[in-house]
Amino acid sequence: xxxxxxxxxxxxxxxxxxxxxxxxxxxxxxxxxxxxxxxxxxxxxxxxxxxxxxxxxxxxxxxxxxxxxxxxxxxxxxxxxxxxxxxxxxxxxxxxxxxxxxxxxxxxxxxxxxxxxxxxxxxxxxxxxxxxxxxxxxxxxxxxxxxxxxxxxxxxxxxxxxxxxxxxxxxxxxxxxxxxxxxxxxxxxxxxxxxxxxxxxxxxxxxxxxxxxxxxxxxxxxxxxxxxxxxxxxxxxxxxxxxxxxxxxxxxxxxxxxxxxxxxxxxxxxxxxxxxxxxxxxxxxxxxxxxxx
Amino acid sequence: xxxxxxxxxxxxxxxxxxxxxxxxxxxxxxxxxxxxxxxxxxxxxxxxxxxxxxxxxxxxxxxxxxxxxxxxxxxxxxxxxxxxxxxxxxxxxxxxxxxxxxxxxxxxxxxxxxxxxxxxxxxxxxxxxxxxxxxxxxxxxxxxxxxxxxxxxxxxxxxxxxxxxxxxxxxxxxxxxxxxxxxxxxxxxxxxxxxxxxxxxxxxxxxxxxxxxxxxxxxxxxxxxxxxxxxxxxxxxxxxxxxxxxxxxxxxxxxxxxxxxxxxxxxxxxxxxxxxxxxxxxxxxxxxxxxxxxxxxxxxxxxxxxxxxxxxxxxxxxxxxxxxxxxxxxxxxxxxxxxxxxxxxxxxxxxxxxxxxxxxxxxxxxxxxxxxxxxxxxxxxxxxxxxxxxxxxxxxxxxxxxxx
Numbered sequence: 001x002x003x004x005x006x007x008x009x010x011x012x013x014x015x016x017x018x019x020x021x022x023x024x025x026x027x028x029x030x031x032x033x034x035x036x037x038x039x040x041x042x043x044x045x046x047x048x049x050x051x052x053x054x055x056x057x058x059x060x061x062x063x064x065x066x067x068x069x070x071x072x073x074x075x076x077x078x079x080x081x082x083x084x085x086x087x088x089x090x091x092x093x094x095x096x097x098x099x100x101x102x103x104x105x106x107x108x109x110x111x112x113x114x115x116x117x118x119x120x121x122x123x124x125x126x127x128x129x130x131x132x133x134x135x136x137x138x139x140x141x142x143x144x145x146x147x148x149x150x151x152x153x154x155x156x157x158x159x160x161x162x163x164x165x166x167x168x169x170x171x172x173x174x175x176x177x178x179x180x181x182x183x184x185x186x187x188x189x190x191x192x193x194x195x196x197x198x199x200x201x202x203x204x205x206x207x208x209x210x211x212x213x214x215x216x217x218x219x220x221x222x223x224x225x226x227x228x229x230x231x232x233x234x235x236x237x238x239x240x241x242x243x244x245x246x247x248x249x250x251x252x253x254x255x256x257x258x259x260x261x262x263x264x265x266x267x268x269x270x271x272x273x274x275x276x277x278x279x280x281x282x283x284x285x286x287x288x289x290x291x292x293x
Numbered sequence: 294x295x296x297x298x299x300x301x302x303x304x305x306x307x308x309x310x311x312x313x314x315x316x317x318x319x320x321x322x323x324x325x326x327x328x329x330x331x332x333x334x335x336x337x338x339x340x341x342x343x344x345x346x347x348x349x350x351x352x353x354x355x356x357x358x359x360x361x362x363x364x365x366x367x368x369x370x371x372x373x374x375x376x377x378x379x380x381x382x383x384x385x386x387x388x389x390x391x392x393x394x395x396x397x398x399x400x401x402x403x404x405x406x407x408x409x410x411x412x413x414x415x416x417x418x419x420x421x422x423x424x425x426x427x428x429x430x431x432x433x434x435x436x437x438x439x440x441x442x443x444x445x446x447x448x449x450x451x452x453x454x455x456x457x458x459x460x461x462x463x464x465x466x467x468x469x470x471x472x473x474x475x476x477x478x479x480x481x482x483x484x485x486x487x488x489x490x491x492x493x494x495x496x497x498x499x500x501x502x503x504x505x506x507x508x509x510x511x512x513x514x515x516x517x518x519x520x521x522x523x524x525x526x527x528x529x530x531x532x533x534x535x536x537x538x539x540x541x542x543x544x545x546x547x548x549x550x551x552x553x554x555x556x557x558x559x560x561x562x563x564x565x566x567x568x569x570x571x572x573x574x575x576x577x578x579x580x581x582x583x584x585x586x587x588x589x590x591x592x593x594x595x596x597x598x599x600x601x602x603x604x605x606x607x608x609x610x611x612x613x614x615x616x617x618x619x620x621x622x623x624x625x626x627x628x629x630x631x632x633x634x635x636x637x638x639x640x641x642x643x644x645x646x647x648x649x650x651x652x653x654x655x656x657x658x659x660x661x662x663x664x665x666x667x668x669x670x671x672x673x674x675x676x677x678x679x680x681x682x683x684x685x686x687x688x689x690x691x692x693x694x695x696x697x
Binding site: 001003004007008010011014015018019021022023024025026029030033034 | 348351352353354536540574577578585588589592593596644645646647650651653654657658659
């Protein structure tokens with residue numbers, strides 16, 4: 001009986017401890033959830049390719065503003081440093097429906113190992129941004145290896161309970177690095193295909209390839225960009241492959257290419273205004289529970 | 294009148310547990326207990342401390358230590374479940390054939406072992422858990438053992454254990470059972486059932502009472518109940534609609550105040566299906582040493598709503614004496630909860646609680662009427678204590694009879 005009483009006492013103490021700490025956790029969580037739930041902003045988040053800085057998309061933003069002068073957009077630039085610290089420049093205009101955010105990395109070298117590190121840094125930045133600005137819905141654009149960062153992030157860090165990525169547009173993203181033949185899969189492509197089950201099933205993906213001379217955009221082979229279909233097709237809601245050609249289709253010019261600007265306006269910005277947070281949350285919850293499988 | 298009915302039930306229960314099949318089954322449960330204890334405590338430890346969103350790191354705000362990767366944790370959990378199922382089947386086959394007078398039981402044990410491995414291996418994994426239906430694997434083991442017994446009896450025990458006739462029997466019975474397994478191993482039977490339980494019927498009285506009645510009945514039969522009923526069902530549409538409404542406005546009208554979360558999960562599942570926390574509480578203070586030891590082992594897991602040790606240890610499975618309180622406690626707790634929400638005495642549980650939170654405090658945390666909800670849960674717990682009390686006493690009397 002003595003031992004029984006002791007076990008009962010332990011049980012009661014456990015309940016009290018759990019209750020009091022859970023109480024604090026719940027109130028913190030509620031405030032955050034409520035703010036996210038009621039958030040009106042749906043940012044578009046850009047990631048530049050290797051070697052580029054957070055200023056990489058400045059020309060693109062100018063072009064976007066020129067096309068739509070009534071919508072003054074603000075740009076928040078976020079840099080994740082090697083020591084996991086995050087520095088912010090610019091401001092996020094919270095009155096804008098789709099404010100722009102650029103996330104760049106201090107270590108912007110070009111390797112698979114660094115893409116994996118960048119995906120982790122991206123996750124840190126996303127969580128920090130959500131804590132600061134309480135958004136849930138967003139769209140994403142990745143230029144070159146920036147598209148690989150998004151893909152790795154979606155497969156390994158993204159939680160559909162906390163976020164809802166509506167549209168992903170990748171510009172000249174080399175899913176098979178510099179390999180021009182899909183029969184020679186790089187380790188990265190193999191990994192991305194293996195983990196493709198984790199991609200959110202309600203995501204719309206556009207992969208834009210540049211073609212200067214039918215084979216590449218001057219840097220990335222078209223076949224490498226097209227390899228994205230092995231990752232996204234049948235794993236996301238829709239996957240569309242678009243090829244832009246001509247003089248402005250060089251790899252580094254893609255973000256400023258007028259056709260690309262038009263594609264971003266049409267597929268990323270216009271579609272970003274649909275839907276309600278409530279519906280998204282329901283879809284997100286359902287996916288989160290399945291993703292836990 | 295109740296006492297005479299209970300005495301009648303106890304006598305019937307005593308007769309029932311002396312049936313050959315039930316005796317073999319309960320012997321097998323006793324053999325399985327040590328591995329089950331390890332399995333239950335390991336699951337509990339993982340749930341409270343190790344998985345990515347485990348209870349203590351979440352509420353205490355420290356980073357999960359990530360000693361083992363989620364995949365390895367999942368594998369160890371599955372391994373523990375697998376070991377329990379295999380030992381149970383082996384012990385049952387051995388006990389049943391021994392009671393039947395069969396001496397050489399190696400071949401049927403091998404057949405049942407292989408069939409269980411195939412059965413579990415072929416099943417779906419539902420939300421990271423192996424899908425193990427004790428009712429099915431034990432039924433298959435029974436058919437295999439019984440057919441082996443009759444084969445030996447017809448041939449007057451003249452076939453050598455691994456003789457040709459036995460081998461042909463093993464192949465035929467194995468194929469037949471695999472065929473039956475394929476019929477039942479379909480995903481519509483195994484879940485997930487989130488869409489099914491999102492139906493509006495489960496926001497109404499009869500739907501909720503149906504769940505409160507059928508869930509303990511199905512568990513009593515050894516049929517695994519869907520994960521949507523054992524865990525807090527946050528992904529059901531009525532539940533998410535309620536959260537959406539409250540987050541839009543604190544004073545919003547809750548669209549579905551009575552649902553599986555606010556009624557069954559909050560009030561009708563204290564300690565696991567059948568509200569068995571009360572049973573483990575009484576066992577803590579029973580006069581019988583074995584019962585008390587079981588209570589001591591089962592109480593903490595029961596606080597976290599895992600009643601497997603009680604199901605095997607009492608045992609609760611297929612026990613006529615236990616069916617009545619199991620169903621009564623589940624239905625009456627859900628009924629009281631339902632009425633209290635309907636009469637607006639308490640606000641329904643709406644918010645997400647940390648994974649693994651004991652149901653005893655779910656109302657306190659997840660409802661907007663924190664303290665009233667806690668009070669109601671304590672009243673319901675007292676009610677389940679009253680329901681289980683006479684049956685635990687009757688159980689004690691049976692043990693005394695057996696000892697005499």
